Amino acid sequence: MDSHEGTWISPDGNSINQIDHIMIKKKFRSALFDTTAFIGADCDFDHxxxxxxxxxxxxxxxxxxxxxxxxxxxxxxxxxxxxxxAINLQNRFGLLEEKEITLDWETKSVVTEIAMESLGPCINARTRNNWFDKECRSAAERRKCCRMKWIADRANID
Incomplete structure (x- = not known):
């Protein structure tokens, strides 16, 4: 069996089997060209x-x-x-009190318009939480090096 056809290595490292497959709908089967197993991928299990x-x-x-x-x-x-x-809201809705005020999109748009006039636009609307910092990156690199060393040691057993 070709090394890229096997998808599972036994715990003792002596046998490789093809037990994992890709499922695809019948109408897309002509679109699937090639499948392969990546030996060095960091999946953290024996598959x-x-x-x-x-x-x-x-x-x-x-x-x-x-x-x-x-x-x-x-x-x-x-x-x-x-x-x-608050004053801008009271003034705007004070003018609208003569009409019947209902909670609809028109009222929402008035509140949003007043908020944009009074508060201004939010500059950092999408701020990311940068939790993946240098420490996480170095830990991932150490883990990757250890895994590659483990794979190389298992390959030398054969």
Whole structure:
């Protein structure tokens, strides 16, 4: 058996079997070109990573994405800004009290508009939590080196 056909190595390292497979729908079977098992992939168990190569023609749908900006709600912690925002809301809804106010999209848009005027746009709307720092990267590299050494030692047993 070719080394790239085997997907599982026995614990003693003497036998390699093909027990993992790729399942694909019948209508896509002509799109699957090649499958292979990666021996050096860091999967952290005795099975190997099985990868298949697909060639699929997809139809594209053009979706128009509306870019929205959020108001900077952190500014509400400042007393002056909070008071200005409250006064602007009271003034705007004071004018609307003559009509019947219902909780609908029009009311929501008025509140959002006032928030954007009073608070301004949020500059860092999407901040990422950078938990994967240098320490995590070095630990992953040490783990990868140990795994590659373990794979090399098992290969020398044969």
């Amino acid at each position: 190997m990573l099985v990868v298949g190569e697909l060639s699929v023609k997809l139809k594209s749908k053009r979706l128009t994405k509306i870019k929205t900006t959020k108001p900077n709600i952190e500014k509400l912690e400042e007393t002056d800004v909070r008071n200005t925002y």
